[in-house]
Amino acid sequence: MTARPAVAVFGLWHETNTYASQPTTLDQFRQFELAEGDEVAERNAHVGSVIGGFLDHDELDLRMGLSAGAWPSGIITVEASEFIFARSLSQLERVGHVDAALVNLHGAMVAEDDDDPELRLLRKIRERFPDAPIAAVLDLHANPSPALVETCDIALSYDTYPHIDMRERGKEAANLLHRSLSSESRYQTMVAKLPLLATPLALATDLEPMRGLMARATLRGRAVGIARVSVVGGFAFSDVARAGMSVLVVHDPASKAAAATVLDQTIKDIEQETAQFVLRRDDPRTAVSRAMATPRRPVVLADVADNVGGGSAGDGTALLAELVRQGCHSALVIIADPDVARTCAGLGPSGTYRGPLGGKTDDRHGSPLVVEASVLNSSDGRYRTEGSWMTGQQFEMGTTAVLDVSGITIIVTERRVPPFHVEQVTSLGIEPGSFDIIVAKGAHAWKAAYGDIAAEIIEVDTPGVCPLDPYALPRKNEPMRVP
Secondary structure: OOOOEEEEEEEEEEEEEEOOOOOHHHHHHHHHEEEEEEEHHHOOOOOHHHHHHHHHOOOOOEEEEHHHHOOOOEOOHHHHHHHHHHHHHHHHOOOOOOEEEEEEEEEEOOEOOOOOOHHHHHHHHHOOOOOEEEEEOOOOOOOHHHHHHHOOEEEEEOOOOOOOOOHEEEEEEEHHHHHHHHHOOOEEEEEEOOOOOOOHHHHHOOOOOOHHHHHHHHHHHHHHOOOEEEEEEOOOOOOOOOOOOOEEEOHHHHHHHHHHHHHHHHHHHHOOOHHHHHOOOOOOOHHHHHHHHHOOOOOOEEEOOOOOHHHHOOOOOOOHHHHHHOOOEEEEEEEEEEHHHHHHHHHHOOOOEEEOOOOOOOOOOOEEEHHHHHEEEEEEEEEEEEOOOOOOEEOOOOEEEEEEEEEEEEEEEOOOOOOOOHHHHHHOOOHHHOEEEEOOOOOOHHHHHHHHOEEEEEEOOOOOOOOOOOOOOOOOOOOOOEE
């Protein structure tokens, strides 16, 4: 092609925890990202996002459509789903004729009116541009259905967890799409799925088994000239049949047989490592006791089941209650509790709050903890991150208050925000390295914020909707095996 190919850009990103009690509303998309047209480029230019990576490719004429995303949480409401799709259809008409499409997806999105909205979006793009190749980037925790992969020409996932390569994967997808447009034959993608529900704690890509699985998959692909192999860990906290681990192989038509062999060998490799995805960790009482006894500081207590980045409430009290009970006097904890955040901000510095804190969203994350706390300060909760996750983007915790309970510093936020950025606390004038213990509500992604300062890490088997054992959650849908 002599002229720069015209490429439509769309995004639909949400990790839906179907066990979370609170639905995901349209306001939550507006708070995170709900952009159309030129605003999509303005929000993502020079940002560590997938669309930021699309924008890094200067040989494509990118036509911005719509980008909608929200923090991981419960099932998306009908109102939000209908609004987003209405705007998506409008933008599909507005972008005019295009030669191809680049799409930023998560792969684990579920709505009240559709258990695979991302497939629905891809089909709408395919209807609008039937001959245009489509390249999609998925999260490493995606649950892609065979139909979703079939609707794409190119499908690949992040290579890292914590996710620090989103921009790179966006650029890679754009490169593959450009090569496909420049060739007489398009790339294709094969998928295979295993009904293995893996705890996110076992999916860290710098640790086994994922590190070895991904390295071996990449070597297999390179040995036979395959364009891309992705090992997709899946999102276990979603009660849909497409949940589970997947393998994606991007290949040219002439390499179809070799791609099928790589796919089969990689699935067999995962099956041989199944036992490594079953983990055991200390309960809150044991973990806090260990943390207080160790001389190494700071200790990070990972609140695995109240994983905000996995859609949990962010108001779990199990570890905070143990820290108080065991007499800890130097700890940092973040709790999402809108009522308390607003009340304490109103009290102002040197005010005293007496009442329940946390444990209010549902009965899965511990009971409210009654505290007597001194208010240290408050803020509007806005910060911009320079860290490795979504570098350069602004985030909002809403009204935020900082409390002290006998030496335990508690940041109380109006909105749930995952602990992916150290600026979440440094923007409040707090230095996390000054504490003996830091509670991080997550599995691994918190390492983007505290990994460099953690002297010791203790992962804790806490209560919540992201439990250490995903099979402990009730399921109506059995995960599929493909092929």
